[in-house]
Every structure is written in C-alpha cells, then in structure tokens.
Amino acid sequence: MDERAGRRIRAHVLSPDPLVIIGAVEHGGYLGPAPLLSPMLVGRRYWLLLRLHWSMERPHLLAKLAAAYARHAEQFPENHIFYLCNTERELLAFQRQGIPSLLCNHNIFVSDEIFDVQPEQPKEFDAVYNARPAPYKRQELGRDIARLALVYYVANDEDRDYLSALKKRLPNATFVNEVEASRATTRLGNAKARDFVRETFEQKGRMGLRPDAVARWYNRARVGLCLSAAEGAMYASMEYLLCGLPIVSTPSRGGRDFYFDPEFCVIAPADSKEVADAVASLARRRIPPDHIRAKTLAKLMHDREIFLRFVQAIYDENAAERDARQDWRRTFVHALTADVPLDWFREGAKPGASST
Amino acid sequence: MTEDVPLNVTVEVKIFSKSPLVLIGVCNIPKSRAIGPAPWISPRLRGRPYWLLLKVHWSAEQVRDVERLADVYHRHAVEQPEHRIVYLCNTPRELLLLQRRGIPSLLCNHNIFACERTFNIDRSQPKQFDAVYTARMSSYKRHELGCHIRRLGLIYPTLREDDDRRLELVKHVLPAATFINEVEAQRATAGLTNPKAREFVLQTFARNDRIGLPATTVAVYTNRARVGLCLSAVEGAMYASMEYLLCGLPVVSTPSRGGRDLYFDPEFCTIVPPDPDAIAAAVADLIRRDLSPERIRARTLAKVMHDRAKLLGFLRAIYEDAGTPRDPIDDWRETFTHTMAGPAVPVDAFLQMLDASETSASH
Numbered sequence: 001m002d003e004r005a006g007r008r009i010r011a012h013v014l015s016p017d018p019l020v021i022i023g024a025v026e027h028g029g030y031l032g033p034a035p036l037l038s039p040m041l042v043g044r045r046y047w048l049l050l051r052l053h054w055s056m057e058r059p060h061l062l063a064k065l066a067a068a069y070a071r072h073a074e075q076f077p078e079n080h081i082f083y084l085c086n087t088e089r090e091l092l093a094f095q096r097q098g099i100p101s102l103l104c105n106h107n108i109f110v111s112d113e114i115f116d117v118q119p120e121q122p123k124e125f126d127a128v129y130n131a132r133p134a135p136y137k138r139q140e141l142g143r144d145i146a147r148l149a150l151v152y153y154v155a156n157d158e159d160r161d162y163l164s165a166l167k168k169r170l171p172n173a174t175f176v177n178e179v180e181a182s183r184a185t186t187r188l189g190n191a192k193a194r195d196f197v198r199e200t201f202e203q204k205g206r207m208g209l210r211p212d213a214v215a216r217w218y219n220r221a222r223v224g225l226c227l228s229a230a231e232g233a234m235y236a237s238m239e240y241l242l243c244g245l246p247i248v249s250t251p252s253r254g255g256r257d258f259y260f261d262p263e264f265c266v267i268a269p270a271d272s273k274e275v276a277d278a279v280a281s282l283a284r285r286r287i288p289p290d291h292i293r294a295k296t297l298a299k300l301m302h303d304r305e306i307f308l309r310f311v312q313a314i315y316d317e318n319a320a321e322r323d324a325r326q327d328w329r330r331t332f333v334h335a336l337t338a339d340v341p342l343d344w345f346r347e348g349a350k351p352g353a354s355s356t
Numbered sequence: 357m358t359e360d361v362p363l364n365v366t367v368e369v370k371i372f373s374k375s376p377l378v379l380i381g382v383c384n385i386p387k388s389r390a391i392g393p394a395p396w397i398s399p400r401l402r403g404r405p406y407w408l409l410l411k412v413h414w415s416a417e418q419v420r421d422v423e424r425l426a427d428v429y430h431r432h433a434v435e436q437p438e439h440r441i442v443y444l445c446n447t448p449r450e451l452l453l454l455q456r457r458g459i460p461s462l463l464c465n466h467n468i469f470a471c472e473r474t475f476n477i478d479r480s481q482p483k484q485f486d487a488v489y490t491a492r493m494s495s496y497k498r499h500e501l502g503c504h505i506r507r508l509g510l511i512y513p514t515l516r517e518d519d520d521r522r523l524e525l526v527k528h529v530l531p532a533a534t535f536i537n538e539v540e541a542q543r544a545t546a547g548l549t550n551p552k553a554r555e556f557v558l559q560t561f562a563r564n565d566r567i568g569l570p571a572t573t574v575a576v577y578t579n580r581a582r583v584g585l586c587l588s589a590v591e592g593a594m595y596a597s598m599e600y601l602l603c604g605l606p607v608v609s610t611p612s613r614g615g616r617d618l619y620f621d622p623e624f625c626t627i628v629p630p631d632p633d634a635i636a637a638a639v640a641d642l643i644r645r646d647l648s649p650e651r652i653r654a655r656t657l658a659k660v661m662h663d664r665a666k667l668l669g670f671l672r673a674i675y676e677d678a679g680t681p682r683d684p685i686d687d688w689r690e691t692f693t694h695t696m697a698g699p700a701v702p703v704d705a706f707l708q709m710l711d712a713s714e715t716s717a718s719h
Contacts, residue, residue: 089669
C-alpha cells in the first residue's frame with residue numbers, strides 16, 4: 001500500500017493551470033512540499049512560491065537550503081521555485097547564492113478582514129501574546145505585566161508540558177484557550193461529558209482557536225507582544241496591527257519588524273521589567289486603533305499588490321487567461337493554512353497544463 | 357573586456373558610499389547600456405570591489421531583451437566577480453524575467469528616487485492649467501493625445517538633438533498648449549531691455565542649455581495644474597508620474613508598460629484608452645471630483661517611504677556584510693538628489709571624483 005495514500009500536504013493552490021502553489025519552508029525542510037510534489041509531477045511544469053517560516057539569515061541554514069535547492073533544480077529543471085524572503089538581509093543572502101527570490105514578507109498573507117478593529121470589545125488586558133508554548137517564544141518576559149492574556153496553539157506534547165510550566169510561572173496570565181474551552185462546554189450539565197469533550201478538544205484540536213476568536217481576544221487588549229529572539233516574520237505581529245494594537249517587541253531576527261512603525265511599535269530589551277514599562281507607556285498613549293490599522297494596511301495592500309502582479313507575470317508568461325486577483329479572492333484563507341490531499345496533485349490537477 | 361575606454365563615453369553614476377563602494381547608475385536594457393556603466397568603469401576599478409545598483413530607464417519586460425541582457429550580465433559577472441551588479445526592477449514582471457535568468461535583482465521602482473521635498477503641494481500657486489504633461493519631446497510620449505484638453509501646460513526636460521523637430525511638430529498639433537519652458541525663458545530674459553541682447557541670450561539659452569528647467573521650477577508649474585498626464589504606451593517608470601502625485605495632482609494615464617502604474621491608486625489615477633476624447637473626459641472628471649491634494653500625496657508617500665525603506669534595508673545588509681557600522685540612511689541623506697542621478701561625465705572624470713571623494717573622506 002502506498003504510504004502516501006490519504007496524505008494531505010500544506011500547500012495553497014492559487015491556480016491549477018498554470019499550476020502555481022504557495023508553500024512554506026518549515027520543520028527542518030528547505031523545499032516546502034517540493035520533495036513530495038516534484039517526483040509526482042514529472043513532465044509537468046509547476047511554480048512554487050515558498051514562504052519562510054523560520055529566519056534563513058544564518059549562514060549555516062542558508063547553506064543547507066542552497067544545497068537542497070541546487071539538487072532539486074538539477075533534478076527537476078522544469079519546476080520553478082521562488083523563495084519569498086521576509087527581510088532584506090535574507091534577500092541579499094539568497095541573491096548572492098543565485099537562488100530565485102523576492103522580498104515578500106509572509107505577513108501579507110494575514111487576513112485583513114478577520115483581523116480588524118472591534119471598538120465594542122472592552123479592554124480588559126494590558127497586553128496579549130499569541131505564541132506557541134515553546135521556550136523560544138519567551139512568554140516569561142511578560143511576567144511583570146499586570147493583566148496578560150496568552151493565546152496559543154499546542155502543536156505537540158512538548159508544547160503541552162511547556163504550557164503546564166508556564167501556568168506556574170505566570171500567575172498574572174489568563175490562558176485564553178482554556179477560557180474559551182470552558183465557555184464552549186459550560187452548557188454541558190453532565191460533568192463527565194464535559195470533561196470528555198474538553199479532553200477530546202485538547203487532544204484532537206490541539207487547543208487551537210479559530211482566527212475570529214483570536215481576533216476578538218486581541219481586541220480586548222491594549223498592546224500586542226512579540227517576545228522571541230528569532231523566528232519567521234510572526235503572523236501574530238501583523239494580526240495585532242490590523243486589530244489596531246500597538247506593539248512591544250524584543251529585538252529579533254526573522255522579519256516581524258518589516259511592518260513596524262516607530263510611531264506605535266516599541267522595541268524593548270529582552271527584560272521583563274522593560275517589557276512591562278513599554279506596555280504601560282504605550283497603553284497610556286491611547287493611540288487610535290484605526291490609525292494603527294490604516295497605516296499598516298496601506299503598506300500591506302501595496303505589498304500584496306506587488307505579489308499579485310508577480311503572480312500575474314507568471315500567468316502571462318504561460319499565456320494563461322487568468323487574473324491573479326480573482327484567484328486570490330477565490331482561494332484566500334488566513335495565513336494560507338489550507339492543506340490539499342496529495343492525491344489531488346496526482347489525479348485532480350489538470351495534466352499538461354502549463355508548459356510554454 | 358577591453359581596457360581601452362573611448363574618450364567620448366560618459367557615465368552617469370552616483371557615488372552612494374565609498375566604503376563599501378556602492379554606486380547607483382542607470383541602464384537601458386533594450387538598448388546598448390544593458391549593464392549600465394559597468395563595461396567602462398569595471399576595467400578601471402580592478403581590485404576595487406563595488407556594488408552597482410542599476411535603475412532601469414526603459415521597460416525590460418520583453419523576453420528577448422532579457423535574454424540578451426543575461427548574456428552580457430553573466431559574461432561581466434565571470435570576468436569581474438568582485439563587481440556586483442543588482443538591478444532595481446520597476447515591475448514584478450521585470451523581476452520575474454531577471455530572476456529566472458539568475459540575474460541579481462529586486463523590485464525597486466525608480467520613482468522612490470523622486471524628491472518629496474522638491475515636489476510638494478504648493479497651495480499658493482493658481483491653477484492655470486487643466487492638465488500638465490512633463491515629457492520629453494519625443495514621439496513615444498504621444499503629446500498629441502492631449503489635443504482636446506483646453507488648458508494644457510507642457511514641460512519638457514533638456515532637449516536632445518533630435519527632439520527639436522518633434523518640438524515643432526507638437527507646437528503644430530497643440531497650438532493652444534502652453535510651452536512652459538519657453539515661458540520661463542521669456543521670463544528669465546524679460547529684464548534685458550536691449551532686444552538684440554535679449555534675442556541673443558534667448559537663442560544661446562535655447563541652443564546650448566536646450567531650455568531644460570530646474571526641478572524646483574517644474575514643481576511650481578506642476579502645482580499650477582489640476583491633473584497630471586502620462587500618455588506613452590511604453591517607457592520606464594516615468595519620474596514625472598511620481599512628481600505629479602507628490603504635488604497632490606491626480607493622474608490620467610493611458611495603459612502602459614514600464615512600471616509607472618505601480619504607485620497608481622484607482623481612487624485618483626484613471627487609466628483610459630489612448631484616445632484624445634477619452635483623455636479629455638477623464639481629466640474633466642477628475643477636476644470635477646476636486647480631490648484633496650493632501651490625501652493624494654499622503655497615500656502615495658506612504659507607499660514610497662515603505663519601498664524606500666526596503667532599499668535602505670538591502671543596503672544595510674550590504675553594509676553589515678562589509679563590516680561597516682554606518683547606517684545607509686546617513687549616506688542617503690548626504691547623497692540624495694532628485695532621481696538620484698549622478699552627473700553625466702567622462703569615465704576619467706568619474707574616477708577622479710571617486711579618488712577625490714576618498715581623499716576628502718580620509719581627512
């Protein structure tokens with residue numbers, strides 16, 4: 001039996017003809033879904049635009065990526081991979097290696113409709129931090145903030161253990177996902193049934209919240225936090241800004257500061273007192289949320305337009321009568337988190353679609 | 357690559373930074389200068405690594421042009437590996453074509469080099485023109501498409517030899533238009549009471565200086581119009597389109613290739629077919645809407661500053677690689693001029709400028 005049967009892969013199909021896919025480099029791979037797709041699509045040309053979910057500014061990581069890319073390009077010359085760099089430094093490094101790349105911070109893929117200002121929400125938290133419970137996210141830097149909300153998604157058992165440790169270390173924090181889980185199950189009168197539902201929710205749902213629920217919680221806070229030293233461009237940083245929250249961030253590598261505006265984004269040292277002071281100072285300034293959103297959105301929409309024109313250029317090169325903006329509207333989901341059955345590429349995608 | 361540089365070759369290079377040596381030049385990919393001034397300066401700068409950022413001054417969206425460029429670029433890259441060229445593409449399509457051929461490039465529309473201080477809203481200027489068109493006197497600019505606009509002001513950069521005939525032709529097809537450079541020339545010589553002396557000065561001015569106007573004067577006249585025009589079918593990204601927007605003017609443009617539309621906002625930029633009636637109607641419609649110049653400028657400037665920050669970020673990465681603690685923003689402030697054009701000088705003069713600036717930097 002084919003071990004890939006029924007498997008789904010993280011890939012956003014923007015267009016089936018020409019086949020244009022947006023993927024991501026994550027979890028140790030350097031080519032996104034290409035190692036799975038390319039052997040399956042031999043003889044068919046496809047375009048893969050790869051977001052970087054972890055900073056590639058480190059030379060040793062980039063060297064590995066460059067080697068993987070070169071091997072793949074040699075083996076599958078008909079396929080075109082472009083890396084979407086989160087920072088100018090990444091772009092320079094990629095260009096020096098001769099790897100096809102463009103500056104396209106992945107935060108352009110955040111939904112500006114789900115993440116919006118909700119003036120009706122009461123501001124019950126000084127700050128909110130949406131981050132995976134993992135050491136690199138440094139949640140403990142929020143320990144001196146009086147009213148802290150933590151939003152998270154638990155990806156594995158390690159995260160679950162770390163979450164338990166955080167609960168002990170951060171008595172000042174509200175663990176939002178638990179509040180939501182309680183709320184969702186309060187109507188279940190039977191205690192056993194309630195526990196069962198909650199446990200199942202935690203196990204199967206990995207305790208993630210839907211983006212619209214996350215947006216609601218953001219709007220209950222005055223400031224958004226970004227506390228890691230290195231990661232990708234951090235979708236949450238853009239989500240905060242689109243909800244009109246100013247930001248306190250530690251210095252970081254990865255590109256989340258690409259859309260930061262010094263008017264409402266403060267870089268504080270990685271120290272819990274400094275972070276708390278910066279939060280208090282920003283909260284006091286009562287910067288209009290609509291202003292923060294509008295200024296950010298102007299840049300975001302400009303960059304999204306550039307990206308879509310790049311996709312349109314791919315269509316044009318393939319003489320395809322397609323409109324990239326329409327494909328965007330048709331397929332967009334927040335952060336492009338959709339996954340596709342691997343079989344779709346084997347069977348569903350129209351063959352012979354794209355070569356010129 | 358030859359060591360002999362013809363004496364009559366001029367290069368147009370801005371020295372952005374001396375250490376690391378970062379130069380900003382121009383290229384015209386379909387024409388002979390596909391790698392800008394590199395063929396002339398590289399042989400003379402052996403042993404001195406440089407980064408050369410090339411603004412693209414004519415659309416490079418044709419595959420055959422980019423194929424040819426790829427040959428020239430890669431030959432230069434092999435021969436002069438210490439001389440790194442990066443193309444500042446005006447459009448995503450240019451970027452796609454260059455990236456696919458392994459040519460270092462980033463999207464950096466040259467209109468980010470328009471000076472937002474020189475080109476600003478000046479409410480003290482009376483609106484004497486329905487539309488203004490700042491464009492070289494050349495057939496590709498299609499001045500004749502403005503023939504149905506009632507009060508049309510024409511500004512033209514320094515004329516080249518073959519532009520003279522075109523100027524006469526445009527005067528013929530647009531008899532009611534105001535040729536602003538001539539108005540300025542008359543004004544500048546009005547103080548001369550001796551008619552012979554005046555005629556002589558005017559003629560000399562027209563012949564030798566080719567009646568170009570300084571950017572500050574262009575800004576004044578741009579502010580005297582209600583709408584800016586962009587009428588070519590193909591060119592580069594057209595600095596004038598950005599000058600209009602920074603002065604708060606809405607824009608009427610024909611469909612075009614080259615990248616001027618990257619900063620167009622449908623709220624105040626109308627794209628119409630290349631038809632005199634359609635253009636005049638679009639101008640009238642934009643005037644009727646009485647849009648806020650401040651809003652036009654602010655919305656445009658937000659995007660320009662964002663894109664300028666990307667270029668500065670790229671330069672910062674180059675500086676960091678070179679171990680330079682300087683911030684490129686300081687070099688930007690020190691070297692910036694409208695369009696970031698370097699002086700057009702013979703190669704030797706450029707090298708002397710480079711040496712002189714290094715000498716002064718060392719003191």
